[in-house]
Amino acid sequence: MDKTQLSAVLQLLKKYNLKGTEEILRKEANISDNLNVDSLNRDADVNSILKGYKSDGDPEAYEAAYTDLKKFVEYSLDIYKHELGAILFPVLVHMYLELVYNDHADKGIELMRKFGPEQDYYYQDDLRKLAMIVKKEHMNGNELAETFKSNQFVIRISRDTLSLLKRHLDEKKSSVLFNIIQDHLYFDTYEGVARNKSQIDATAGSLGGEISRYNKTKVYYGIPKGPDPITIAAPTEEDDGDGGGGDPDNPDKPKKKKAKKDPMFSKKTKSDPNAPPPDRIPAPEWKDNDKAEKFKACKEASKRVTLGPDCMPSCCCYTLLNANYTVCCAEITEDSSMLAVGFNDSILKVWTLVPQKLKAMKTAEQLEEVNIEAEDVLVRMMDERSGETSRTLCGHNGPVYSVSFSPDRTLLLSCSEDSTIRLWSLQIWTCLVVYKGHMFPIWDVKFSPLGYYFASASFDRTARLWATDHYQPLRLFAGHFSDVDCIQFHPNANYVATGSSDRRVCLWDCATGNRARIMTGHKSPIHSLAFSNDGRYLASGGADCKVLLWDLAHGHLVAEMTGHEKTIHCLAFSRCGNVLASGGLDCTLKIWDFSKLLEESNAEELNVSHNPDVKSGDSYLLRNFATKNSPLINLHFTRRNLLIAVALFDGGST
Amino acid sequence: MSKINECDLYGTNFSTESMKVIAESIGIGYLGDDAAKELAEDISFRVKHIIQDAAKFMNHAKRSKLLQTDIDSALKVKNIEPQYGFQSAEPLPFRFASGGGRELHFIEEKEVDLNDLLHNINPKAPLETTLRSHWLCIDGVQPTIPENPPPVAKVIQKLESVDPVKKKPLKETAGKPTTGKQKLKNIETVQIKQLATHELSVEQQVYYKEITEACVGSDEARRAEALQSLASDPGLHEMLPRMCTFIIEGVRVNVVQNNLALLIYLMRMVKALLDNQSLYLEKYLHELIPSVTTCIVSKQLCMRPELDNHWALRDFASRLMAQICKNFNTSTNNIQTRVTRMFTNALQQEKVALSSLYGALQGLSELGAEVIRIFILPRVKSIGQRIETNYLEGNLVSNMEKIASSNIKSLLIKVLAPVLKSIRSPPDNLEEYKQEFGYMGVSLHSAVVKARTQPTPATTGFTNNPITCSSTISRTVSTPSGIIQQQTSSGSRTIVMNTTPRAQMAQSNQKFVFVTQRPQTPMSSSHQIQQNAPAGQNTVVKFVSNTNQQPKLASQQKLVVVNSNQGNVQGQIAGSPGNTVLISKQNFVQQQQSPILDDLSQLV
CATH class of the missing domain: 2.130.10.10 (YVTN repeat-like/Quinoprotein amine dehydrogenase)
Incomplete structure (x- = not known):
């Protein structure tokens, strides 16, 4: 354990007011207060030390490790090749950041020069921005570096591909690679056949990787049933219906939903199972003015031209x-x-x-x-x-x-x-x-x-x-x-x-x-x-x-x-x-x-x-x-x- | 840091020298190397960051140009005071200076006169943003109105004139329904060239009819409207061949009938077409130039030459010619050289009609001072002699000749006086003038003396810039007179125009020949195959096929139209003698080909 890490722990203890433990640790580690303050000032953020890029890795090992990984990707079977290829970019970025963080910027630049241009075109912009960072201090407050540092890069990968990768890592025992993949990459696995290049390219390119694990929640994308267009056509009737059926205490009546909605469309979605309950979001009061407006909109909509390849818009x-x-x-x-x-x-x-x-x-x-x-x-x-x-x-x-x-x-x-x-x-x-x-x-x-x-x-x-x-x-x-x-x-x-x-x-x-x-x-x-x-x-x-x-x-x-x-x-x-x-x-x-x-x-x-x-x-x-x-x-x-x-x-x- | 590669992203930094210069400028005398290096790295990083953020502000303002305000906003976001006072009217306010081995970019700071500032209390207010609406498309078709871009850009029009087949796919994206069937397949390298017929829609036909009627009709207001439309409408290119045919046919007929009014109307149409920015007129010049020339130098343009003012038409057409030369002259088509030669040839004829002589002089004088100096000045004496005889034997010559003589005389005085004034030094000796210019000497002398006393010489008549003229002249001198070669062999006649060195030909793109014959020619099944210059990207063998469907404007389409984008022109037609009518329309000096140039043919 080196001093910075110790001081980080000390600061953590201080933060949670664990005085006793702090003193014991201080005594055991023989750290004076002065030194502590010094090192703390240098690395103000506790998290940045704990989750940072401090690594004892030999700067020479990075290039070898990357070349090795690249070779592995290239020689793997075609069906797995492209999915495996997706890890190259995050690995390269983290290697670069780690090298820069450990004051081996020249090595990092060398690595980037060699392998940066061969990354996918949509990553080149990021690489250009990353190139700005050539010093440890630059990483502090840099949007891109912080994103990479504090978020795991998500890679969607089939189970088979992942096991292949794991086997390779176990064989190689390259600590540099292993640490990066362990700390900064998240594998979002799925069952089934590995994807091809175009499938990966279609959804790749975002900062932070390809994320789909959030997309399981149900989304009420439908449009709730609006006021009946027939009653709308006669605004006075609508008025009566509203007054009779509506509950004055409950302003979120279904009829008040979607003032702007297209009546032609609402016919189709009368029983849309995907529509949210009408009162899911409290809606503002439905005013007379809105009704008149809606009536006007319906009248206009009835004169609407239906567009298509044969009927082009003006x-x-x-x-x-x-x-x-x-x-x-x-x-x-x-x-x-x-x-x-x-x-x-x-x-x-x-x-x-x-x-x-x-x-x-x-x-x-x-x-x-x-x-x-x-x-x-x-x-x-x-x-x-x-x-x-x-x-x-x-x-x-x-x-x-x-x-x-x-x-x-x-x-x-x-x-x-x-x-x-x-x-x-x-x-x-x-x-x-x-x-x-x-x-x-x-x-x-x-x-x-x-x-x-x-x-x-x-x-x-x-x-x-x-x-x-x-x-x-x-x-x-x-x-x-x-x-x-x-x-x-x-x-x-x-x-x-x-x-x-x-x-x-x-x-x-x-x-x-x-x-x-x-x-x-x-x-x-x-x-x-x-x-x-x-x-x-x-x-x-x-x-x-x-x-x-x-x-x-x-x-x-x-x-x-x-x-x-x-x-x-x-x-x-x-x-x-x-x-x-x-x-x-x-x-x-x-x-x-x-x-x-x-x-x-x-x-x-x-x-x-x-x-x-x-x-x-x-x-x-x-x-x-x-x-x-x-x-x-x-x-x-x-x-x-x-x-x-x-x-x-x-x-x-x- | 050692030598930095400019293109390298990593470690692109300000140089330590810059840091030292900047430090000096703010009063820090000595800045250590280490400090400078440290500063350079830090400042580079910060500047890159600021530019990166400034780009966001640019994008959100929906611009593609970074402005000073974007930098200010980026600084503000970083909680740094913006750099006030860097607003600049120019896109790049930096000046460059070098000397003593140092290169420097600096911002020029002008001294501001406080008095000016105080007196101009109200600076010019910026124009108010206004809203204007137009139809971008109607039922999926883009109307060709000045607010919309021309349906076919000039570049494409140009391409089309070289290779009409290319037009088809371009047309599909230009807002017209996709038909798909027109796509020609590339089978190996052989393409069968279809004749590019320009089909006009009903609306276009109506438009054509209206415009042409209005242009030559009697209603002057309608004519003005029609000419305005011709000069500004962006969607005319499809009708351009018809318009040109209308003009040349019109000139052909009306010259014979001596209908001055109609000729003037037709020339105004040419003017309108020349003024239209969206038209690529170059490929019709071979038709227009002979017509315009006719209106300049024809012996007779009106029924009563002694009364009608056909001189005005000649002047007007001369100005048109000058405009054509100015707009379209390139080093390969040498329009100006050829026009100049044509007029000069006319001048050298002894028996030329005085009206034609006037036209040739007018045509030359519109081409600029340099042309006047070289081509008119040496001939003043002989022209003077001719005019003089008319005056002396006044009884024998007709009234018409007298008018012509006086017109020529006043024209010469008008155009020569400013030229003489600039090339001769002040003491104007009457005798010298007499000696040099003969009959014209006296009048020229007085005109020059008069011009010298006036502070501003009237040089409005010169549309051309003397520099271009002089370059033209030098070319005229260097190129041999055989610019147009005519070889008549037993069966075929080849017209090779504008012979240029072979090397140049190899550079230019391929040249294509499109030939259709009149339906009665027995050549309907014969093909001509032309192999192309080796430098072309792909060797294209062309079958020039004949279609028996006679297009509406047969006279228009029977022609060989050759045009490559370098203006390097080569037309080659093989056919049985007698049957094939060969007209290379670009070869506008070949007067014997076209009957309208009867008058001109005498000049050569």
């Missing part, structure tokens, strides 16, 4: 001019009447996309004159003369990275680099609340489809669930190894999905705060998420220029759609659920045939195959439209299935 593109490098985000209301844009210079702008102007509420004195008994009180309270086509909201203190409208279009949320979320009123056009909680810039914020709740994603590696009337978050979703870049509510509002720079997509349960799914397969940070209308599938896109489609029932990767050339920033499912649109920095809009994809994936029996084949999406690409030097930042399908795109004209790059 796309109206709103281009923001003079917006070079100043616009960060854009969002369109559910009924496509307003567009909100967040700017680099801390302001927000709201445009109206319909002939109705943006009106402000009357002043307090004028409001007293309004007859509150009147049917159209909501109209009367607005000042007719105040109509404008665009309005500016000022208040943030840094670039506005995301905006989100409430379902009733009276509220707007925005999040910014200044670590705050602001709630704005779209009736009096001022800021109502500032939510402070995140410590670092906030990348994304989204209103729940029910309203009332919202979720945020931040640089501080957490996502949080909030309610508009609470100034503190209700849930804190921690577990990502890197920034949480984007967040999206499940259509049934029971879950949120997050995409992160650790290249994982997670699904979190709002009711419990637990992680319900972890899905790996992206090779770069994720910037966009979209749920399918039936709630079962999740599409994600990011800097790796791929759109990945996940089945939430099992957490499987269903398809991988490639074609974009730059970061994908927006995804949208059509209202009919047949078509998926994606757009990004490469100035193109791509339309994918989602219904065909579903048909083909449903044809295969998902449950039988343990590792379903990932479909390549190229055959599902229906159309590709280019814009004129205008990166797309938002996509939205109107209730009638007209596609609206928001683009930034980049005049500088012509």
Whole structure:
């Protein structure tokens, strides 16, 4: 036992106030207080010593051990080769970190130079970041090094492959290798045939390995039965039914669920076994206004065009001019009447996309004159003369990275680099609340489809669930190894999905705060998420220029759609659920045939195959439209299935 | 640290020298090697970290360019005070300097005049962000409107002109329904070349009809609209062959009929097409240049030459020609050289009509000062003589000739005065002028003297940059006059244009020949096989097949159109004598081939 370890133990004893033991140990080990303090100062964190990379291993042994392992992988049988190959990267990384930690950085660099370039392409980014660390001190506080240090790298491996590996390790008795595999790798075993290279590649690439062991919990991905569309069609009836059948003490009536839900769809899912109980998440009160809104939505939806390969969507593109490098985000209301844009210079702008102007509420004195008994009180309270086509909201203190409208279009949320979320009123056009909680810039914020709740994603590696009337978050979703870049509510509002720079997509349960799914397969940070209308599938896109489609029932990767050339920033499912649109920095809009994809994936029996084949999406690409030097930042399908795109004209790059 | 490889990720650090320079700049006189090394390593690590974080801010602002504000935000996240005052209008504010064996990058700090700052209290406000909507696609088809990118990019249009088969797969991704059947299979290396027919949709046919009617119709407002459409519409490339045919056929007919108005309208169409940014016009130049040339140098362009202002048409067409030369001249197609030679040849003819002479002079003068100096100036005397005779024997010559003479005279004075002013030194001797320029001497002298007294010379007429001109001239001198060779053998005629050294030919891409004959030719089953230059990526043997379906615009498609992207052109046609009509349209100096150039043919 060396001194640092002893001092760590001493500190631990001190921490738990075990004075007696501490003194005895001190006496036995002949350690004076001074020395203790010294060594403690050098390595402040106890954990970093206990779980760190302290190793007596001969620095020369590492390369030999790695070469040996590589040889073993190469000479093993083809069916096991690729699964075994998956351990090479984590082993190399840990070897490097261990060497750097023990002041043999030159050896580590040599090792990396030799074997780094032959790692899979999706690990090269990590290796580049790792290359920054050439000193022990650098590891402290480095996101990547800490992730590797404090988390076991998960490798999915078949039982046969694992036993093969174990046998090899026993034979070789290489302590370096054995320790690394013992300490830093976790083998997630399964029964069955080992996977091939493409199967591994499809789900590999995330920071922390390929995780699927969380994906056993049941996810209520269905949409609970909403109000009957027939009663909705006659709003007065609905009103009566609500008053008669509803219990005033219980605000969470089933009928109040899913105000925004598509009535055409609800017919199909009347008895969806996968839907959560309606009162799983307390829902806000169902107001008259919401009913009228729902009625309008139903009427609109009946005029909807069903899209498909034979009926392609029309796309109206709103281009923001003079917006070079100043616009960060854009969002369109559910009924496509307003567009909100967040700017680099801390302001927000709201445009109206319909002939109705943006009106402000009357002043307090004028409001007293309004007859509150009147049917159209909501109209009367607005000042007719105040109509404008665009309005500016000022208040943030840094670039506005995301905006989100409430379902009733009276509220707007925005999040910014200044670590705050602001709630704005779209009736009096001022800021109502500032939510402070995140410590670092906030990348994304989204209103729940029910309203009332919202979720945020931040640089501080957490996502949080909030309610508009609470100034503190209700849930804190921690577990990502890197920034949480984007967040999206499940259509049934029971879950949120997050995409992160650790290249994982997670699904979190709002009711419990637990992680319900972890899905790996992206090779770069994720910037966009979209749920399918039936709630079962999740599409994600990011800097790796791929759109990945996940089945939430099992957490499987269903398809991988490639074609974009730059970061994908927006995804949208059509209202009919047949078509998926994606757009990004490469100035193109791509339309994918989602219904065909579903048909083909449903044809295969998902449950039988343990590792379903990932479909390549190229055959599902229906159309590709280019814009004129205008990166797309938002996509939205109107209730009638007209596609609206928001683009930034980049005049500088012509 | 020893020698660091720039491309190496590991241990890419600032040099210790940089550290020492920076230390010096903030007043630390001596920085030890160890300290510098330690600092360099630490600072490199921190800077890399900051850049890594700054990239996150860039990504979330949906940009692909890192800005100073991103660095500031990254610093803020690390709880470091941002570096204020580094906002820069330029993308890279660094200047480079070297000297004394040291290389240095520095930021230029300009002195700011406080007075300027105080007086400009209101700096220019940034433009407000505005919203504009357009249809990106309608029912899955992208409309060709200026807001959308051209359906086929210029690069692809160019490629298409070289190899039409390549067009098919590209078309599929361009927002049109996939049919799949058009995919041609590559069987070994032999491809059967299909004739690339440009089928026009009904809408396009209507558009074509409307546009052409409007362009030559009597309604000036409609014409302006139509020309505007031609000049700005991005989706015209499919109709371009038709448009060009319309223009050349129009010129052909109207020159014979001396319909000045229509010729002007047609030239305006050419102008509109030239102005359209999204069109790849190069492959139609061989058709357009002869037509434009006709409008410059034709002997007669109107019914009443003594009354109508056909001079304006010649001026306008000359400007068009200059624009063509400016836009499309490359070192391989030598358009400007060839145009210059053509006009110069006309000048040298003794019996050329005065109107043609005027056109040739105008055409040359639009090509720039250098061209004027070399090609017009030496001939001023002889031209002067000719004009003089007209004036002297005033009774004998027609009124028309008189007008022509005075026009030529004023043209010469207008274009020569600025040139003479710049090449001659101030004491202008009248006698010298008389001696050198003969009849024109007196007028030129007074014009030059007048020009000297005016502070700003009028040089607006020169569209070309003198530097390009001089390079052209030197080429003109160096290349032998046999740029166009015509070999007539018993059965076949080969037109080899623009002969360039063999080595250059080997470099360029393959050259393809597409031949379709008129249906009456007995060659329908005969094939011509052409082997390609060895440097091509794959040797492609081409069967140039004939289709009996006569396309609507037969005159358009019977031609040999050869174009490689280097502009290196070789056309070769074999056929039985008499039956094959050979027109290499690029060979626009071959006037005897086309009847419209009757007037011009006299010039050669």
